[in-house]
Amino acid sequence: MFDKRKDAKQGSLNSNESAVVRSEDSVAYNTSRNTAVIGSGIKINGDISGDEDLVVKGQVDGKITLNANKVEIDNSANVTADISAKEVEIIGNVKGDITGNEKVLIKKSGKVQGNIIAPRVILEDGAVFKGSIDMNPVAAVKEVPVAADTKKAHVQPVAKKESSLGLN
């Protein structure tokens, strides 16, 4: 989970303090697992990694790597980032390449421009997608080890590294 003081120092986090919360505080994301939420008023410019589920309601420019967890891009979100997660669900806008170790779901309001790699990809009616989809329904799900020092989701600032995303 985000350490707010640490985030303020490391990332370009334009936040009010209450915008980044645990799922236990949020009725909308009531899950048994820990879920970090990037609120709609938050803009993150940097890399995100860790071992909690993540809901993005705000703006992320960078890279999201949560290989053992679920990432949800909410309706209000605007994400320009490559995303790698166990499961990715997109309701909002994403510009970037997406890797889902188990599944990628683009909901009817989702808009994605990028390439997707996942054993299973679901595109709902009304969803907008431009790019390529690499699917293998029989691929074994690989357990991705999580490094000891990334036991909590954290933001790594890469404020001057937008060009490294390959999103020209």
Next chain:
Amino acid sequence: MSAEVTADELLPPVLGAWEQKSQLLPLVFGKLQLDRKLTVLEVGSASSSTVEFFSRFNCRLHFADLFYSDILQNPTKFNSQAKLTAAFEKAFDFPLGTKLDLCLFWDLFNYLDAKQMAAFCTAIKPYLHSGTQGHGFGLRNNAASLSNYQYAIKSTDALVVSQRQTKQTTLYPLPQGRLKEQLSCFSIGRGLLLKDGRQEMLLSSPL
């Protein structure tokens, strides 16, 4: 990844569709080696039906919506054959080494003039192999009209058809003889006349 247009500029497909049975599509799949990874090109917009259908295969699906590209929507933008070819290459945006097993062209060839057809063939040729198969619709004759439909695959013998949301571009209807001359990158195999004036066609690489 591709960056021809932003996701915001893309139009969602129209909801509400109907099924069209295909007698030739099963023949296409009969010729594919389904036990290995398939590389598929669809020249229309990505649809839930097509993605769901191919989700049962080990495959890579490339969506290049040529119908919504500047090639068809703003053809005067390309004042040379080289620029036209480059526009097709950019729309395809294939990674190096891509070899297509199946190309789903739907109505595309009815909307390409001779120069566009030549540029299309130049752009796609490097990505074909001797076993590349294709499926599309031509027109019975050059007086035939064509509804502004978009397509998706539902099963190996059925398509899902719906009204295309983007404006219909200029038609260049060609009888099969003329189409064979212009479409140098594919051989036209079996054809089947449909009652609405279209001709369903099997295509294969001439390599």
